[in-house]
Amino acid sequence: MINLFIGIDDTDSPNKYCTTYIATLLLETLRENGYTLDLPKLIRMNPAVKYKTRGNGGISLRILDNLSSKDKEEIKNITIKLVEKYSDFDCDNTNPGIVFIDEEKYKEHKEELQQYYKKVLYDIVDIDFAERFISKIGGQFIKYKLGRGIIGALGAVSSTPPYTYELLTYRKKEMWGKKRNIDEKSVIEMDKSTFPYTYDNYDYENEKVLITPNTPCPVLYGIRGINKEVLLKAKEMIKGETPEKYTIFKTNQGTDVHLRNMKIKEIYPNTGVIVYGKVIKNPKNIEGGHVLFTISDETGEIGCIAYEPTKRFRDIVRELIIGDYVAVYGTVREYPLEINIEKIKILKLAKKYIKDKKCPNCGGTLKSKGKKLGYKCKKCKIIIPYENIKKIEIERQIKIGFYEVPGSARRHLSKPIQIIDFNLLENDS
Structure with missing residues (x-):
């Protein structure tokens, strides 16, 4: 049984076309020519990649028929014509690529392909690496211009659940x-x-x-x-x-497959992480409307940032205090090394206190005279040392659980809270 996988990527630009449109036309044309196809795949890869044309996503089609050499040649020619017709070659950042892999080669190198899929999710893959990999497993690639699209084309072909x-x-x-x-x-x-x-x-x-x-x-x-x-x-x-x-x-959209559990010392730029840690620096507003706080684990510390487009999500972040224990989900920016928060899970809340400003002697109002001088009652003039001021525990404005950025700020791969408990592995059919 000789089936065929087709991968395509990097055909569109911010101004023109869409790789999924090519997939749709290819699906239609191949079916009209009598071929049977599986459900097409739209596979997103590492969102931290800087050279992506739009959403860093490739497409993959799988022909299920027992193909002759003539059939495969026909399929390849149809694919090439559609890619050449509907790619924005005028865009400097568009570098289309096509990958073809026989089913037998796919099965023979399945474990290697799974590792490749993880690599395009977690890291930055270069064109030479993709070329060598495709040649090694007996696949075929076609490059246009720089041909960067072969990276994502193979990534789409090599994808595995969840979906x-x-x-x-x-x-x-x-x-x-x-x-x-x-x-x-x-x-x-x-x-x-x-x-x-x-x-x-x-x-x-x-x-x-x-x-x-x-x-x-x-x-x-x-x-x-x-x-x-x-x-x-x-x-x-x-x-x-x-x-x-x-x-x-x-x-693979909405699956969090780009994220890995990591200790802080293991973190490196341009990858996706889930990090558990204790808040050691209170959130602060920084230039641009962003909010920054710091967490630590037994291996180190790292800043976590909620950017301005996350809007009211920043209000949740502002409520964190030193001692809270959280899991931060996001991608790592290069400089400074910080986590761009996609969502956060609050696991434990520290107790929060305010100073009782009521005078224990007369019930008047206490006013601070500085940490060294303590507090002085406006009414009876008694002075109370700073360390003797009674503290009152107050209710926290946030609860234990998940919080996420709004949909307009969510990345393609980030899993929304509403589907967090669904078993997406079942979607491999």
Whole structure:
């Protein structure tokens, strides 16, 4: 049985096209030619990669038929023509790549491919490494310009569970580049009707529709979720511009697969981490509207930052105090070495106290005269040493549990809290 895997990446730009659109056209064309295909994959890779064209995502298709050499040649020619027709070669940062791997080679090198998938999730992979790897396992690659797309193309082919799904709809060509007309109320109704099986449809905090892209690409909207049937129902609820076609992709979006449990001393730039630690420096506001605090474990300490676009999530972060024990989920910036927070789990809250400013002698109000001089009562003039001031425990404004950034600030791979307990490994079918 000779099946074939196809991987494609880096065909689009911020101004033109979408690699998933090529996948949709390829899927249609191959089916019209009598081939049977598995559900296509949309696979995101390390979000810290700086040279990504948009969302650092490649696509993969798998042909399930027993293919002859002639069949494979036909499939490759169809793929090449579509990539060449729908890639933005004028964009300096667009460097398309295609990868073909036979099923037998895939099975023979399955463990190596799984390790490659982890590498593109956690690290920065260069073109030479991808080339050598593809050649080593007996695959074929085609590069355009720098050909950086072969990195993500192979990453998409090599992906493993967990998975979610995304239903992507596409616009008629005459609508490309025009303003998208999607009824906001219908998106809200759809979101509420399909919760918790779809996610990131609408940002209620910032009153923003999230299913439409911000670029003039062929995509009309995309609905993300954990159940294919629910996605189909959700599509029927959206009002506004009518899509020309749609495709359901299996994807690693919303799975947290880019994150690893790490000790602070193990952390390095441009990777995703989950770090457990105690707050050792209280949160502070820094330039740009960001909020920074520091945690430590037995191996070291590191800053954790909630950026301005996370909006009210920063208010949660501001409530942390020294002694709180947390798990921080996010990617690591290069300089200074800090964790860009995607979500946080508060595991233990320290007790918080305020000083009792009531005079124990007369009930008047105490006023600080400095740490060395202590407190003086405005009424009876008694002076009480600083260390003798009674402390009152106050209720914390945050609770133990998960807190996350709003949908408009969430990365593709970050798992929303609403699906945190679902078993996404079951989505391999």
